[in-house]
Amino acid sequence: MSDKIFIRTAEHSDVAAIGALHARVFGPGRFARSAYRVREGRRDGNPLSDFCHVAMRGNRLIAAITLSDVKIGGAPGALLLGPIAVDPDFAGQGYGRQLIAEGLEDARIAGKSLVILVGDEPYYGRLGFTCVPPGQITLPGPVNPQRLLAYPLKDGAIEAARGLVTSAL
Numbered sequence: 001m002s003d004k005i006f007i008r009t010a011e012h013s014d015v016a017a018i019g020a021l022h023a024r025v026f027g028p029g030r031f032a033r034s035a036y037r038v039r040e041g042r043r044d045g046n047p048l049s050d051f052c053h054v055a056m057r058g059n060r061l062i063a064a065i066t067l068s069d070v071k072i073g074g075a076p077g078a079l080l081l082g083p084i085a086v087d088p089d090f091a092g093q094g095y096g097r098q099l100i101a102e103g104l105e106d107a108r109i110a111g112k113s114l115v116i117l118v119g120d121e122p123y124y125g126r127l128g129f130t131c132v133p134p135g136q137i138t139l140p141g142p143v144n145p146q147r148l149l150a151y152p153l154k155d156g157a158i159e160a161a162r163g164l165v166t167s168a169l
């Protein structure tokens with residue numbers, strides 16, 4: 001098997017391997033995560049969007065990022081990032097950062113305005129995400145306001161986003 005690791009857009013055939021990675025990294029509590037709860041609202045049942053990426057070592061999936069189309073307060077144009085998971089055997093080697101960069105770049109090219117997530121500011125802050133002012137954006141279920149972060153792809157996109165996050169599909 002090739003040792004070379006490459007990143008590509010996620011395909012429907014990756015769904016099972018992504019699920020197995022999430023189970024390994026997050027355990028049984030993963031379905032309570034905000035991203036799962038928002039995606040439950042999707043009508044087509046497809047867990048992947050065009051913005052999802054995977055890192056592969058040969059045919060072993062070692063990392064995956066999921067981005068879902070959402071509305072904020074009924075307005076389209078935003079993506080919810082999450083989960084992102086890197087196989088612990090490959091953590092700390094830049095794959096998380098690279099997957100996020102790929103997702104953000106594709107979102108920008110597609111004309112999206114904003115990417116939001118629930119996560120650790122010490123990690124995502126270094127990648128350009130900032131805290132959303134408390135109460136401005138809400139998710140189905142409780143979220144620690146210090147963990148609700150956003151990355152604007154257009155000027156003023158954070159300030160303009162107000163309301164409940166729901167699936168756009």
Ligand SMILES: CC(C)(COP(=O)(O)OP(=O)(O)OC[C@H]1O[C@@H](n2cnc3c(N)ncnc32)[C@H](O)[C@@H]1OP(=O)(O)O)[C@@H](O)C(=O)NCCC(=O)NCCS
Pocket residue numbers: 025082083084085086087090091092093094095096097098119120122123
């Ligand atoms: C968090 C995660 C996606 C980071 O991906 P990664 O490929 O391991 O990390 P990167 O190589 O991009 O970045 C590594 C750096 O981030 C830091 N880092 C990693 N996780 C961090 C966290 N939760 N908080 C603060 N810093 C963190 C590392 O210490 C390292 O710092 P350094 O560059 O100063 O040495 C990955 O470790 C992971 O899957 N963790 C478990 C699942 C998880 O928590 N996912 C995020 C919530 S959806």
